[in-house]
Amino acid sequence: MATSSPSDNKATIIDGKAIAQTIRSEIASEVRDLSQKYGKVPGLAVVIVGSRKDSQSYVSMKRKACAEVGIKSFDLDLPEDVSQDELISKVHELNANPDVHGILVQLPLPKHINEEKVLGEINIEKDVDGFHPLNIGKLAMKGRDPLFLPCTPKGCLELLSRSGVSIKGKKAVVVGRSNIVGLPVALLLLKEDATVTIVHSRTPDPEIVIREADIIIAAAGQASMIKGSWIKPGAAVIDVGTNAVDDPTRKSGYRLVGDVDFHEASKVAGCITPVPGGVGPLTVAMLLKNTLDGAKRAIAQ
Amino acid sequence: MATSSPSDNKATIIDGKAIAQTIRSEIASEVRDLSQKYGKVPGLAVVIVGSRKDSQSYVSMKRKACAEVGIKSFDLDLPEDVSQDELISKVHELNANPDVHGILVQLPLPKHINEEKVLGEINIEKDVDGFHPLNIGKLAMKGRDPLFLPCTPKGCLELLSRSGVSIKGKKAVVVGRSNIVGLPVALLLLKEDATVTIVHSRTPDPEIVIREADIIIAAAGQASMIKGSWIKPGAAVIDVGTNAVDDPTRKSGYRLVGDVDFHEASKVAGCITPVPGGVGPLTVAMLLKNTLDGAKRAIAQ
Numbered sequence: 001m002a003t004s005s006p007s008d009n010k011a012t013i014i015d016g017k018a019i020a021q022t023i024r025s026e027i028a029s030e031v032r033d034l035s036q037k038y039g040k041v042p043g044l045a046v047v048i049v050g051s052r053k054d055s056q057s058y059v060s061m062k063r064k065a066c067a068e069v070g071i072k073s074f075d076l077d078l079p080e081d082v083s084q085d086e087l088i089s090k091v092h093e094l095n096a097n098p099d100v101h102g103i104l105v106q107l108p109l110p111k112h113i114n115e116e117k118v119l120g121e122i123n124i125e126k127d128v129d130g131f132h133p134l135n136i137g138k139l140a141m142k143g144r145d146p147l148f149l150p151c152t153p154k155g156c157l158e159l160l161s162r163s164g165v166s167i168k169g170k171k172a173v174v175v176g177r178s179n180i181v182g183l184p185v186a187l188l189l190l191k192e193d194a195t196v197t198i199v200h201s202r203t204p205d206p207e208i209v210i211r212e213a214d215i216i217i218a219a220a221g222q223a224s225m226i227k228g229s230w231i232k233p234g235a236a237v238i239d240v241g242t243n244a245v246d247d248p249t250r251k252s253g254y255r256l257v258g259d260v261d262f263h264e265a266s267k268v269a270g271c272i273t274p275v276p277g278g279v280g281p282l283t284v285a286m287l288l289k290n291t292l293d294g295a296k297r298a299i300a301q
Numbered sequence: 302m303a304t305s306s307p308s309d310n311k312a313t314i315i316d317g318k319a320i321a322q323t324i325r326s327e328i329a330s331e332v333r334d335l336s337q338k339y340g341k342v343p344g345l346a347v348v349i350v351g352s353r354k355d356s357q358s359y360v361s362m363k364r365k366a367c368a369e370v371g372i373k374s375f376d377l378d379l380p381e382d383v384s385q386d387e388l389i390s391k392v393h394e395l396n397a398n399p400d401v402h403g404i405l406v407q408l409p410l411p412k413h414i415n416e417e418k419v420l421g422e423i424n425i426e427k428d429v430d431g432f433h434p435l436n437i438g439k440l441a442m443k444g445r446d447p448l449f450l451p452c453t454p455k456g457c458l459e460l461l462s463r464s465g466v467s468i469k470g471k472k473a474v475v476v477g478r479s480n481i482v483g484l485p486v487a488l489l490l491l492k493e494d495a496t497v498t499i500v501h502s503r504t505p506d507p508e509i510v511i512r513e514a515d516i517i518i519a520a521a522g523q524a525s526m527i528k529g530s531w532i533k534p535g536a537a538v539i540d541v542g543t544n545a546v547d548d549p550t551r552k553s554g555y556r557l558v559g560d561v562d563f564h565e566a567s568k569v570a571g572c573i574t575p576v577p578g579g580v581g582p583l584t585v586a587m588l589l590k591n592t593l594d595g596a597k598r599a600i601a602q
Contacts, residue, residue, distance in 0.1 A: 116445070133445060137438030140488070141480045144417070144434060169503050171510075177491060179442045187441070190478060190499055195510060197498040198491055202470050209472075209496060 011237075012271040014163050020281035023158070024069055027288050031070040034292075034299060042295030043072045044102040044128065044287070045094045049087065049113070050080035055106045062104065065284045071291055074100055084113045088121050095123040101298050102128030102291035125297070128290040130154075131179065140187050147297075148290045153185035155282030156217055156238045157192070163271055165215065165236045168193040173213035175199045175206065175226065175259065181219040181240050189215070206230075218259035228264025237265055237272040240279045312538075313572040315464050321582035324459070325370050328589050332371040335593075335600060343596030344373040345403040345429065345588070346395045350388065350414070351381035356407045363405070366585045372592055375401055385414045389422050396424040402599050403429030403592035426598070429591040431455075432480065441488050448598075449591045454486035456583030457518055457539045458493070464572055466516065466537045469494040474514035476500045476507065476527065476560065482520040482541050490516070507531075519560035529565025538566055538573040541580045 035041050044066050048059045066073040074097075076090060087109075094103045103126045109115050124132050130139075130150035138144040160167060172194035176182035182198065190196045194215065199206045201220075207230040210216060216237045218226055223243035231237065241259030258275030266272050273279055336342050345367050349360045367374040375398075377391060388410075395404045404427045410416050425433050431440075431451035439445040461468060473495035477483035483499065491497045495516065500507045502521075508531040511517060517538045519527055524544035532538065542560030559576030567573050574580055 133438030133442060134435045135438070136441050137434030137436070140437050140441050140484055141434055142478065142484070143480070169505050177443065179444070183441055183443070183491075190484075190501075193501075193503040195498065195500055195504040197496065199496055200491075200494075202494040203496040204470050 011266040011269040012163070013266070014159055014238075014271050014273045014278060016159060016273055016278040016281045019159060019162050020285040022162075023282075023285040024065070024288065027071075027285070027292050028069040030292055030296075034295065035070065038299050040099075040295070040299050041070055041072050042101050042291045043074060043097075043099045044104065044291040045074040045076060045097075045100045046104050046106065047076040047078065047087075047090065047094075048106045049078045049082055049109055052108075055108075059106050062284060062287060065288060066291075069288055071288060072099065080110055082113075084118065087113060087118055091118065091121045095121075095126065098298070100126065101295035102126055102287075104129055104287065126294060128287060128294055130184070130290065136179070136184065136187075139184060139191075142191075148294070149188065149286075150180065150184045151286035151290065152181045152219075152240060152279060152283045153188050154286045154289075155279055156181075156185050156240065157188055158282055158286065159238055159273060159279065160215065160236060163236070165271065167215065170194050170214040171197070171212055172215040172217065173197045173199055173210050174217045174219065175210065176219035176221065176240075178219065178221075182217075185217050185219065185240075189217070216260075220259050222259055223257050224259070224261040226260040226265065228261060228268050231260075231265050231268045233268050234270040235268075237269045238279060239273050239275050242275060242280065312567040312570040313464070314567070315460055315539075315572050315574045315579060317460060317574055317579040317582045320460060320463050321586040323463075324583075324586040325366070325589065328372075328586070328593050329370040331593055331597075335596065336371065339600050341400075341596070341600050342371055342373050343402050343592045344375055344398075344400045345405065345592040346375040346377060346398075346401045348377040348379065348388075348391065348395075348404070348406045350379045350383055350407075350410055353409075356409075360407050363585060363588060366589060367592075370589055372589060373400065381411055383414075385419065388414060388419055392419065392422045396422075396427065399599070401427065402596035403427050403588075405430055405588065427595060429588060429595055431485070431591065437480070437485060437488075440485060440492075443492075449595070450489065450587075451481065451485045452587035452591065453482050453520075453541060453580060453584045454489050455587045455590075456580055457482075457486050457541065458489055459583055459587065460539055460574060460580065461516065461537060464537070466572065468516065471495050471515040472498070472513055473516040473518065474498045474500055474511050475518045475520065476511065477520035477522065477541075479520065479522075483518075486518050486520065486541075490518070517561075521560050523560055524558050525560070525562040527561040527566065529562060529569050532561075532566050532569045534569050535571040536569075538570045539580060540574050540576050543576060543581065 063073045094100045130148040135146040138146040172189045174186040177200045210230045219240035239258035239260045244254045247255040364374045395401045431449040436447040439447040473490045475487040478501045511531045520541035540559035540561045545555045548556040
């Protein structure tokens with residue numbers, strides 16, 4: 001039986017919080033420069049519809065992060081029963097507002113609203129989430145550059161690069177193929193010259209494929225599905241999963257765990273992100289970075 | 302030593318010519334229906350710039366194929382020194398012409414013309430090549446459907462399906478990551494629930510990865526790079542490569558070979574496409590199919 005003494009822990013823990021803090025300082029400094037040079041600051045519109053608790057907590061985190069680095073946040077809180085047309089006309093107003101350089105519509109939207117339609121109305125030059133199909137197409141294609149990279153995938157690569165993990169020529173396995181994480185992170189790794197395999201719910205033997213990987217990006221949304229024995233010794237493990245599991249010892253009644261069994265994996269991997277405190281902080285930092293980049297294109301042109 | 306007696310040949314040879322002929326008959330019948338019902342036929346504009354021999358031969362093949370199935374072909378032959386603006390204004394005319402349902406600009410274009418810019422001017426509803434980044438983005442994304450699938454990738458899947466090869470849950474390896482074949486065929490296989498790996502010029506040990514594949518799509522543009530020993534017994538092999546190699550025994554001085562060593566591979570694979578006569582005829586058939594689909598959307602709406 002494995003014991004849990006600290007000496008068993010071999011993996012370097014990738015400190016997402018600290019890395020995100022470094023990036024946020026870099027962004028804050030660039031925002032100051034922009035402000036001094038042009039008298040303008042980047043602006044991010046964060047739109048939320050309804051009162052889902054998780055969405056509200058994400059949104060308030062994003063707004064707070066903006067304030068910290070000097071990005072002006074435009075807050076739109078719309079009622080649950082807002083019509084699709086009203087929401088779209090709000091998006092159009094934000095498209096037309098020259099002080100707004102990024103527009104984020106917090107997902108999921110209520111069922112009576114077509115998400116694809118609404119997201120498609122965001123001006124591609126303000127699509128800081130990077131989810132517009134034109135951005136995804138350019139991300140996929142060799143020789144084309146999207147205006148924005150999706151935040152979480154970009155954060156995963158930032159974690160690898162700031163942890164000294166090289167990608168070129170490595171075997172990377174992405175677990176999950178969502179539009180938001182799995183697919184775009186696979187495309188990014190491919191552009192960085194990894195040999196990329198995408199594993200998903202229809203893969204009959206994920207462990208066999210995952211065990212070959214030098215780099216694992218876990219984005220399946222399955223609590224602790226990836227066991228220590230599935231990991232090649234020394235591999236870099238980026239865990240995007242954020243799953244709530246019951247935990248009666250906590251006041252809240254639950255705790256957050258990743259897609260990787262962290263306890264087992266941290267004895268095998270070369271480096272690994274914790275959950276929470278790994279990818280999450282990077283996602284927010286990359287949103288700020290995208291907003292800054294959008295502002296630089298708009299202001300400094 | 303293996304001998305070359307016919308009894309060594311185990312693989313089923315996938316007859317691309319015959320499959321393409323079946324598809325062309327299906328298309329011809331649909332074109333007749335459309336014509337009878339609406340008094341209109343699909344129209345494909347095939348634009349060629351300059352006098353490259355290979356491009357001219359592809360273009361005349363496409364035009365001939367149109368005629369055979371009753372698609373009206375609009376022929377634009379522009380001189381090598383046509384300006385980018387002139388070419389773009391021709392594309393705009395074709396965009397505006399209601400009798401044209403598909404626009405194909407034969408690549409490569411002369412060096413003084415920006416291909417990306419010109420292709421980006423084609424109305425996405427007439428982008429029968431399926432190369433517009435918006436089409437590629439929708440191809441990549443779950444839950445989104447591109448207006449057109451790129452012809453060669455679509456042809457590869459058609460060959461698999463008409464040969465009774467199931468894709469779901471299979472390990473597929475795509476060799477090559479071009480915008481025209483490798484990348485979109487990988488995205489298509491992923492949408493069909495294969496576990497997909499993309500191998501490319503920066504993969505240090507392609508044979509190890511390829512040997513795991515139930516389905517191999519070879520699109521590297523490297524004559525006979527994939528050896529028989531790289532192929533898992535029984536695998537389905539689709540060879541997209543068309544490479545000219547010197548052959549003094551031929552009048553032309555060369556012959557065409559694929560990316561797969563056909564002689565060796567046909568002893569190991571379960572089924573395999575020959576070169577020529579495999580994927581090539583399907584590419585043209587899929588172009589006709591895309592034009593028909595574009596016409597159906599435009600006419601029968």
